Amino acid sequence: MATDTLDAQMYEVPISFLKLLFGSTLKESCCYFKDDSITLDEAEIAMLDLYCERSQIKDGHRVLDLGCGYGALTMHVARKYKNCHVTGITYSISQKEYIEEQCKINKLTNVDIKLADIATHEMEDRYDRIIAIGFIEVCTYI
Numbered sequence: 001m002a003t004d005t006l007d008a009q010m011y012e013v014p015i016s017f018l019k020l021l022f023g024s025t026l027k028e029s030c031c032y033f034k035d036d037s038i039t040l041d042e043a044e045i046a047m048l049d050l051y052c053e054r055s056q057i058k059d060g061h062r063v064l065d066l067g068c069g070y071g072a073l074t075m076h077v078a079r080k081y082k083n084c085h086v087t088g089i090t091y092s093i094s095q096k097e098y099i100e101e102q103c104k105i106n107k108l109t110n111v112d113i114k115l116a117d118i119a120t121h122e123m124e125d126r127y128d129r130i131i132a133i134g135f136i137e138v139c140t141y142i
Contacts, residue, residue, distance in 0.1 A: 015098065018070070026070035026098075029134030048076040051133060059083045061128035066118055067091075071099035071111075073133060078108045087112045089121065 018026055024041050031043035032050055051073060057063060059081040065074045068088030078086045088111065090096050096113045103111045114121070 015070075022070075025072040025076070027072035028069045044072065045076075048073055049080075051131065052077060052080060055129050055131055057081060057084065057129055062125065063087070064123075064125075064127040064130045065089070066130065066132040067134075068095070068099070068113070070095050071102060071113070073131065074099060074111060074113070075102060075106070075108060078103070078111045079106070082110065085110050085112070087114060087125065087127070089114045089116050089118055091115070091117055 015026070022028055022044075025044045025048070027044045027048065030047060031040065032046040033043045034046060038046070055063075057077060060083045061081070063077050063084055063086045065071075065077070065086060065088040068074045068090050071088055074086050074088035077084055088099060090099075090113065093115060096115050099111070099113045103109075103113075
């Protein structure tokens with residue numbers, strides 16, 4: 001199917017190239033530039049902090065990040081709130097592997113990454129916060 005090929009191509013872009021586009025956190029959605037002196041990396045962190053603030057995440061919450069991409073928000077929440085358990089769901093093997101590798105490097109033990117199609121995945125757990133940033137799933141029912 002053509003969409004399967006397109007999805008595979010989108011997910012298999014080299015990390016080094018993605019860091020040029022999205023900054024060091026590989027955050028694929030919008031950033032928050034407070035002023036002209038802010039760098040891309042600083043704007044990414046500012047936006048991640050804003051997501052947390054607006055979601056009213058508290059230390060100890062169980063957080064679900066739908067369509068977690070390369071884990072920018074997932075890992076940000078895990079670092080910022082040490083007692084949170086963060087679950088990220090991705091459809092990409094390479095994204096899952098990248099996040100798990102980064103979690104090992106950064107000693108983040110409060111992260112679980114699930115490889116699943118969110119359109120058909122059945123949730124087994126309960127969450128205090130469910131976040132979907134820049135994530136739209138198109139479903140076709142016959």
